[in-house]
Amino acid sequence: MKLIQNVQEMQQTVLGLKRQGKRVVFVPTMGFLHQGHASLLREGRTRGDVLVLSIFVNPTQFGVNEDLDSYPRNLEGDCALAEACGVDLIFAPTAAGMYPPGFQTTVALGPLTKPLCGASRPGHFNGVAVVVTKLFGIVQPDCALFGNKDFQQLAIIRQMTQDLNLAVEIIGMPIVREPDGLAMSSRNSYLTAIQRQQALCLFRAIQKVRDLFANGETSVDRLLGEARMIITAVPETSIDYLELRNSTTLQPAETAAGDTLFALAVKIGSTRLIDNTVLGGDL
Ligand code: AMP
Numbered sequence: 001m002k003l004i005q006n007v008q009e010m011q012q013t014v015l016g017l018k019r020q021g022k023r024v025v026f027v028p029t030m031g032f033l034h035q036g037h038a039s040l041l042r043e044g045r046t047r048g049d050v051l052v053l054s055i056f057v058n059p060t061q062f063g064v065n066e067d068l069d070s071y072p073r074n075l076e077g078d079c080a081l082a083e084a085c086g087v088d089l090i091f092a093p094t095a096a097g098m099y100p101p102g103f104q105t106t107v108a109l110g111p112l113t114k115p116l117c118g119a120s121r122p123g124h125f126n127g128v129a130v131v132v133t134k135l136f137g138i139v140q141p142d143c144a145l146f147g148n149k150d151f152q153q154l155a156i157i158r159q160m161t162q163d164l165n166l167a168v169e170i171i172g173m174p175i176v177r178e179p180d181g182l183a184m185s186s187r188n189s190y191l192t193a194i195q196r197q198q199a200l201c202l203f204r205a206i207q208k209v210r211d212l213f214a215n216g217e218t219s220v221d222r223l224l225g226e227a228r229m230i231i232t233a234v235p236e237t238s239i240d241y242l243e244l245r246n247s248t249t250l251q252p253a254e255t256a257a258g259d260t261l262f263a264l265a266v267k268i269g270s271t272r273l274i275d276n277t278v279l280g281g282d283l
Helices: 006-019 035-045 077-083 116-121 124-139 148-165 186-190 193-198 200-214 220-232
Strands: 002-004 024-027 050-055 090-091 143-147 170-171 237-248 261-266 271-278
Touching: 006 024, 006 050, 006 090, 006 124, 024 035, 024 124, 024 261, 035 050, 035 077, 035 143, 035 170, 050 077, 050 124, 077 090, 077 193, 116 124, 116 193, 116 237, 116 261, 124 148, 124 237, 143 148, 148 170, 148 261, 148 271, 186 271, 193 200, 200 220, 200 261, 200 271, 220 237
Parallel strands: 002 090, 024 050, 024 143, 050 090, 143 170
Antiparallel strands: 237 261, 261 271
């Protein structure tokens, strides 16, 4: 496994491999890897010849009052996990390498970016779209894997890849959870022991909504009302959003159906956590 930090070196390395006919598989991350990332890497390993992992805490996708400076980092631990998952190349560029003086290009996105995280994190998905486009240009993957944990992000990347004819196959992967149901996230490391327990309310809300739906409840108000009660009963929580939307268009659901997405973002203390489920899909 090789660690590359220079943008041009990465691009040249992959270009050489592709000239030899190698199929390149790519997993972009912000590092501080956990088993959710590992599931993407293990699946990625089976899908091509060269497995590339990127680790880049992309400044342009963080808002001014967000956690860019405190975002957890552990390159040594990440290298160990990456090696165990069969990664061939780790690309860990610097912010200056990715955004040299004079950088000025943006990607204009459409309606998928408006609701949910797009509403509470203005500019976030533009930052994501630009960095993913750049990473695709540098790594030139045949295929890239993303987690359903960031459901809206995956939807936007699929749309952008299709609309801009980027020659990358996008693979979505299931959410990996802790044994008690908490969705794995690098940001879980911010939680105190008490908050870690409080954070389980997101999963409890997901289970409740899925159970009610499985038993025939389709009223959006009633489903969201039940979820809201579960979250608000827990101290230190504040709801950013709790929503039922069509899982393809991300437009509001009028009644719940199998293809309805239940998505939520909740702050536990100052840590913002997201989770989601498609009501008729697997948990
Ligand atoms: P991040 O490092 O948080 O930007 O995540 C990098 C990739 O890993 C994204 O495609 C995420 O959706 C995915 N990911 C993060 N957490 C999980 C999880 N718990 N299960 C599955 N995929 C995940």
